[in-house]
Amino acid sequence: xxxxxxxxxxxxxxxxxxxxxxxxxxxxxxxxxxxxxxxxxxxxxxxxxxxxxxxxxxxxxxxxxxxxxxxxxxxxxxxxxxxxxxxxxxxxxxxxxxxxxxxxxxxxxxxxxxxxxxxxxxxxxxxxxxxxxxxxxxxxxxxxxxxxxxxxxxxxxxxxxxxxxxxxxxxxxxxxxxxxxxxxxxxxxxxxxxxxxxxxxxxxxxxxxxxxxxxxxxxxxxxxxxxxxxxxxxxxxxxxxxxxxxxxxxxxxxxxxxxxxxxxxxxxxxxxxxxxxxxxxxxxxxxxxxxxxxxxxxxxxxxxxxxxxxxxxxxxxxxxxxxxxxxxxxxxxxxxxxxxxxxxxxxxxxxxxxxxxxxxxxxxxxxxxxxxxxxxxxxxxxxxxxxxxxxxxxxxxxxxxx
Numbered sequence: 463x464x465x466x467x468x469x470x471x472x473x474x475x476x477x478x479x480x481x482x483x484x485x486x487x488x489x490x491x492x493x494x495x496x497x498x499x500x501x502x503x504x505x506x507x508x509x510x511x512x513x514x515x516x517x518x519x520x521x522x523x524x525x526x527x528x529x530x531x532x533x534x535x536x537x538x539x540x541x542x543x544x545x546x547x548x549x550x551x552x553x554x555x556x557x558x559x560x561x562x563x564x565x566x567x568x569x570x571x572x573x574x575x576x577x578x579x580x581x582x583x584x585x586x587x588x589x590x591x592x593x594x595x596x597x598x599x600x601x602x603x604x605x606x607x608x609x610x611x612x613x614x615x616x617x618x619x620x621x622x623x624x625x626x627x628x629x630x631x632x633x634x635x636x637x638x639x640x641x642x643x644x645x646x647x648x649x650x651x652x653x654x655x656x657x658x659x660x661x662x663x664x665x666x667x668x669x670x671x672x673x674x675x676x677x678x679x680x681x682x683x684x685x686x687x688x689x690x691x692x693x694x695x696x697x698x699x700x701x702x703x704x705x706x707x708x709x710x711x712x713x714x715x716x717x718x719x720x721x722x723x724x725x726x727x728x729x730x731x732x733x734x735x736x737x738x739x740x741x742x743x744x745x746x747x748x749x750x751x752x753x754x755x756x757x758x759x760x761x762x763x764x765x766x767x768x769x770x771x772x773x774x775x776x777x778x779x780x781x782x783x784x785x786x787x788x789x790x791x792x793x794x795x796x797x798x799x800x801x802x803x804x805x806x807x808x809x810x811x812x813x814x815x816x817x818x819x820x821x822x823x824x825x826x827x828x829x830x831x832x833x834x835x836x837x838x839x840x841x842x843x844x845x846x847x848x849x850x851x852x853x854x855x856x857x858x859x860x861x862x863x864x
Contacts, residue, residue: 464629465713465722471607471623475661477501477703481601484679485594486529487542487587493613495594496539498657499567499602500638503703506534507515507670508575509677510813517546518556520695526560529572532666537575537657537697538563538595538752539614541642545578545586545690555586562591566599577655579616579642579693581862582652611640614655617858618644622730628662630712630718635662635704637719641727644686644736654731656681656696658720662712663702672716673698680724684847686735687855688764696724732847737855741771741829747843748799748835754791758836761789763848772830773850777821779807786834797837803830 464537485495496800510520527534538559545552556576564574568661578586584623601609611621625638642656658673673696681696686864697763698720733741744763749755762768765785771778779800800808803824805817824830 463716463718466627466629468625468627468636469627470638471499471602471611472638472640472657472659473507473607474477474625475636475659475701475703477661477701478638478659479600479602479604480606480610480613481603482609483594483598483601483608485597486590487540490506493590493609494540494542494611495598496600496613497598498537498562498610498659500535500699500701502701502703504534504699505649505664505666505669506530506532506575507666507673509673509696511691513692513694515547515692516571517544517578517693518548518552519545519559519578521553522556522560523575523577523695526572526575530570532670533573534575534699535569535573536563536567537577539577539579539655539742540586540591541579541614541616543578543580543584543586544582546582548583549587551585558588559591560654562595566595574779575697577693577695579614579655582692589752600810607638607640613640614640616642616644618642619734621735622727624723624726626719626722628715628767630706630715632712633704633706635660635706635719637723639723639727641731643731644734652693654681654691656724656727657850658696658698658723658725660700660716660719661699661702661704662700663707664700664716668708668713669698669700672713674721675717676720676724680721680728683845684728684732685760685763686732686738686849729847735849737852738849739828740850741773742848742850743831743845744848745831745833745843745845746791746836747833748838748840749842750792750840750843751836752842752844753844754836756792758786758793758834759844759846761785763846766851769848769851772825773852775822777802777807777818777825777827779813782834783808786836791836792838794837797839799835799837801833851853
């Protein structure tokens, strides 16, 4: 198996077209409507917000995947309005969006998936959607992935797309994707909006399994601010246009293709986190169990004290120890170790503060690695990616609606 990066994003796989444009939801005039269409019948899978305050598009997409048995031809997305906490009108609007998309793709309504992102508690400008969809249909193209990636953005500082070609002994297939996310990012099953496409032939159950497995180590291993959204979803569509059929022998190739694309998108989300200046890989090692490793890594990554210390290039190992110790994971202080970059600042119950100046210089960088060994002697480890917390994050969110 060989995996090569390619261009094209969500439309890199054969048989997919996309479009993105401004339809009138955002007052700024920036793109706010995206379509992704498979020209062939496609298996589909989705992961959705665990937040109990689910937005209308999440509920509609969940229903459609259930009713269709895991089939979809089109995904329609608007940005600038979350259509969350909008009551019966919000559900009616999400259903109408699905119907408009299905008509555009020439498929059954339950083969249309819907996503929205933006301000909570505001009704969609449906007239803008109604007039925008025909324009988006006219703009659909095999090179439209970049436009779609821009149209799903809200506070994102840059669009995020990626694609790979996976070459196997029985042929090659492609995986493409795009994502949005910058704030309200916390790993809780599917954080942000994500879209993965492949021209491999995959049955719906296998596609859902592969999506879940890939997200575990990518989209579900990131956090910006510990805030799971009302609108989180990740979709995967597989249309079989390459002729490569995924069976159990080829499952690792599908998983790795999805994982590599999702990882690049996920790291892009953290790198572009609201107010972020640093990408931080937090690894918890020496854990007694795998759940303990994830629990500790997430606790450290979400610690406001850790995030602010890193922002200020302060090698405060005590904050790392404290976060690991209160995480709920098994922890043995006398055997624990803290490493910032290549520098061990705490080990065997004693600090090495003479290394602090060198660690402070390291923390002035933009791509950082921090590891906390929990000291249990276990072999399990997990990595969660996060970013620093800056004054700009406060400014963005203090003024989000005003």
